[in-house]
Amino acid sequence: MTHLVGIPLIVLAAATLLSRPAVGVVSPAVLVWAVLAVYYFRLDLRFGLLMTVLLGLCVWAGAVFAAQGTGVWLAAGLGMFVAGWVVQFVGHYFEGGKPAFLDDVMGLAIGPLFIVAELCFWAGWRGDVRRAVKSRLNDGAAV
DSSP states (O other): OHHHHHHHHHHHHHHHHTTOSOBTTBOHHHHHHHHHHHHHHHHOHHHHHHHHHHHHHHHHHHHHHHTSOHHHHHHHHHHHHHHHHHHHHHHHHHHTOOOGGGTOTTHHHHHHHHHHHHHHHHTTOOHHHHHHHHHHHHTTOOO
16 A cells, blocks of 8 residues: 555656756656656557556646755655655565565566556456456466
């Protein structure tokens, strides 16, 4: 459950912190968004579209924070970043496992997709993907 709080905070923090410097509307946050969009679309068209929209909202919110004074921008970005990681590590402490990105840096890109997929599964959407994931887990394959 801590992933539902920690990961969105970290994503929004990253979008905020990467929203400066910007040349027009292009910032490091926009460039990362574009790369991640391509990655998510390559994995799955529908999840790619949903992730592109959600990350776009984070980039927009990050740009709003970045448009404020430097103090507000840094306080918001760093505050969300630290809070998100504290929530994550507390959750992993109680879970007894380590964060996935410690074994594979791509876990940082998969984390937000994991949250969105779980929410979709809980809502009864994308049963085809849920069954495929469960099948791979039952077969002992890496997901």
